[in-house]
Amino acid sequence: MVSVLIIGGGICGCSLLYELSRYQVSALLLEKENDICVGTTKANSAIIHAGYDPLPNTKMAKYNVEGNAMIEKLCKKLDVPYKQVGSLVIALGELQEQNLHKLYNQGLKNGVPDIQLLSGEEALILEPNLNPDVTAALYAPSAAIVSPWNLGIAMAETAVKNGEKVELNTKVLSIEKSDNHFIVQTNKGTIEAQFVVNAAGIFADEVNDMVDEHKFTITPSKGEYYLLDKNQGGLVSHIIFQCPDHNGKGVLVAPTVDGNLIVGPNAVPSQNDDVSTTSLGQEFVKRMAVKSVPSINFRESIRNFAGLRALTEEEDFIVGESKTQKGFFNIAGMKSPGLSSAPAISLDVIEMLQKSGLELIEKDDFIDTREILRFKHLNDEERTSAIKQNPLYGAIVCRCETITEGEIVDALHREIVPSSIDGIKRRCSSGMGRCQGGFCGARVQQIIARELNIPLAEVPLDRKGMGIITGVTKGGVLDV
Ligand SMILES: Cc1cc2nc3c(=O)[nH]c(=O)nc-3n(C[C@H](O)[C@H](O)[C@H](O)COP(=O)(O)OP(=O)(O)OC[C@H]3O[C@@H](n4cnc5c(N)ncnc54)[C@H](O)[C@@H]3O)c2cc1C
Incomplete structure (x- = not known):
C-alpha cells in the first residue's frame, strides 16, 4: 500500500510529490497521459504573479504571495528557466486608474512586496513601447516569468530521484473507501493507498465524484494565445497587464524565458479537452493587445495555442480534506494563479496530511538540486x-x-x-x-x-494517438 496517491501530473501534483519526497513516505503520482505537465500546466501565460489580483483573505491571495516567494529559490535549485522581470498593470484613463488603486490596496493587504503606483510618464520610461496614452500603472517588481512545464518536470524528476514513483499512461477509473484506506482502480490495475490527493485539473470534479459527494462542477474556460518570434521578444521587458474586469486579468503582453513574446489570453466557455484555437479568439487577442503595445507585429507569430482554466462555482481554489471522506484531499478549481500558488499549496496540504495521520520523518539524504547541461x-x-x-x-x-x-x-x-x-x-x-x-x-x-x-x-508528436508516420518503408529514408 502507498502512503499518498496523487492523481494528476500537472504543476499541483508534481509540486506535492516533490515536497513529499523530503520525507520517508511512499508517494505515487498517476498521470493518464504519456507525459507529465501536458494539461493546463503546458498552456498558460507562464507568469509567477505578484499576488495583488486575488481578494484579500482568500486561499488564492495567501498561496499566490507565498508561492511567488518560493519559486525563485526552487528554480535556482532545480535549474529551471526563471526571470524576475516585474509586471505593470496599465491604466488608460481615469476609470481604469480607480481600478489600479483597488489593486494596489489589495496588494498591500495581501502582503505583495514593493508595489508602487506610477504615473503614465514613469511607466513609459520603463516601457517605451507602451501605448503613449497610458495614464498610470501599478508596478510589481516581484512578478516573474518561468517555464511552467520545466518547473513541474524538474520537481517530479527530483521526487523520483528521492525514491517516489510516477506512473504515466495510468488513468484512475474509480475510487472506493475501505475502512482505513482507499482502493483505486486504474486502467493498469488496482492500487491501495492510505491517502488520496486529487490534482486532476479540469477533471478534478469527475475524480472527486468517484469517492465523495458532488461538491463542485468544473466549467473550463478557454484562453488563446499568440507566441511571437524572438525578434518581437524585446518589445517589452516587463509583463504588461491591462486593468482586470469581470472577464479576468485581460490580455497580457510579456517576454518569455526563451526570449519570445507571448500575447493573450481571451476567456471563452469551453468543453472538456477542447484546446483548439479560433479565428474569432485570435482576432480578439490581437485587438486587445495592441491597446497595450501598439507596435506588436503579429506577422511574426510562430505559434497559436490555447489552455483551459478550471473554473468552478467558487471564485477561490478548493484545497483541503473532504469532510465526509477522511483521507481524501482536493487541489481543485486551479485557475490562475494556480501555477504561482502550487508550491505553497503543497506545503499546506502536507501539513493537512500530517494532521490527518500521515507520519512525516525527514530523509537525511534528500536531494534538492538538479543540474541540466544547456x-x-x-x-x-x-x-x-x-x-x-x-x-x-x-x-x-x-x-x-x-x-x-x-x-x-x-x-x-x-x-x-x-x-x-x-x-x-x-x-x-x-x-x-x-x-x-x-x-x-x-x-x-x-x-x-x-x-x-x-x-x-x-513516436507521436505529443499525446498517444498523435502519430506522425504510420510506418517506414524497407530501407526507408526515414530510418536512422
Ligand atoms: C489561459 C490560462 C492562463 C493561465 N495563466 C497563469 C499564469 O500566468 N500564472 C499562474 O499562476 N497560473 C496561470 N494559469 C493557471 C495554471 O496554469 C493552472 O492553475 C495550473 O496549471 C493547474 O495545474 P494542475 O496541476 O491543477 O492541472 P493540470 O496541469 O491540468 O494537470 C492535471 C493532470 O491530471 C491528469 N488527470 C486528469 N484526470 C486524471 C485521471 N482520472 N487519472 C490520472 N490522471 C488524470 C491530466 O491528464 C493532467 O495532466 C492559467 C491558466 C490558463 C488556462
Missing part, C-alpha cells in the same frame, strides 16, 4: 570540454534553439522518460524556435526511437 548557455571553453566528454554535444539537432543531440539523449535517460517529440521539446526546447520543429522534428523522432528502442512510427 549547450547554448556554455562558453567556448565549456563547450569544448562538454564535447570531449560526450561527442553528441557536438551535434546540433535544433538549429533555431541550438539544442544538441547530447541534451536530447540526456533527457531520454532522466527519471521520467518522455516518449514524444513534444516531450523532448518541453525538456530541451528543441522545436521551440522560429521553424517550430520543421527541421528538427524528424531527427528528434529518430533519436527517441533509437534511444528507447521502439519503432519510429510509435
